Amino acid sequence: MGIIIEGLVGDWWGDINESTQWQDGIFFALCVAYALVSAVALIQLIRIELRVPEYGWTTQKVFHLMNFIVNGVRAIVFGFHKQVFVLHPKVLMLVVLDLPGLLFFSTYTLLVLFWAEIYHQARSLPTDKLRIVYISVNGAIYFIQVCIWIYLWINDNSVVEFIGKIFIAAVSIIAALGFLLYGGRLFFMLRRFPIESKGRRKKLHEVFFFYFTLFTT
Structure with missing residues (x-):
């Protein structure tokens, strides 16, 4: 039974590893996921700025800005992975x-x-x-x-x-x-x-x- 399961998992992973459609789908799914996290960070930054604009750039605001940037960059990398891999x-x-x-x-x-x-x-x-x-x-x-x-x-x-x-x-x-x-x-x-x-x-x-x-x- 274990050998059968191992064979099925191996075949499944091999199909994914050799399929450009699967790989593109995974990369684009990650692009969407990171874009959502980036958007949440941007929304949080805007909410804090509207609520307490008089405090300037606090550590919390800088964190949300950096979180927006890092996840935005990752979304771009995954979204344009074909171009990135041939640089x-x-x-x-x-x-x-x-x-x-x-x-x-x-x-x-x-x-x-x-x-x-x-x-x-x-x-x-x-x-x-x-x-x-x-x-x-x-x-x-x-x-x-x-x-x-x-x-x-x-x-x-x-x-x-x-x-x-x-x-x-x-x-x-x-x-x-x-x-x-x-x-x-x-x-x-x-x-x-x-x-x-x-x-x-x-x-x-x-x-x-x-x-x-x-x-x-």
């Missing part, structure tokens, strides 16, 4: 494919910074170094990635290209871990507020929303 030189294609991952890292580490500041302030801990850490980490990540791109532009090396892919994956995992750490801390801290607190319920819903957004992007 020359090859490093240009890699830049287009890797850039959303870097923007993803910056976007969600910004949210980690926002929540870390809230958590540290609530615990009467210093917050002056948090922004320095955010800028330093992001600067280092972008510097390393640009060095990889420059090397691949000069010398098209498959090993370095593989290292670049691993680097982008590791960057995304780091962002997710930081998000889980401070998102979880903030969530449990908010649970200590009275159940009838409207602010608490709103923040808890916000935490769940961003958890969902993170793991669907």
Whole structure:
């Protein structure tokens, strides 16, 4: 029975892997999904701006703007995947494919910074170094990635290209871990507020929303 199921799954996956129609359908479905997430972020940004325009560009507004950009870029990449995969030189294609991952890292580490500041302030801990850490980490990540791109532009090396892919994956995992750490801390801290607190319920819903957004992007 197991052999039969394995054979069916293998045939099904082989059909999808060899079918340009299936691949195009998957890419366009991802394009629509990311476009929807991008649209939600833009709507949130507009709502906040209309509600509190006097506060200028807060961390929350910048986050929604970056979320709009990163998911918009991903939607464009998936929507124009045929053109992306034939870009020359090859490093240009890699830049287009890797850039959303870097923007993803910056976007969600910004949210980690926002929540870390809230958590540290609530615990009467210093917050002056948090922004320095955010800028330093992001600067280092972008510097390393640009060095990889420059090397691949000069010398098209498959090993370095593989290292670049691993680097982008590791960057995304780091962002997710930081998000889980401070998102979880903030969530449990908010649970200590009275159940009838409207602010608490709103923040808890916000935490769940961003958890969902993170793991669907």
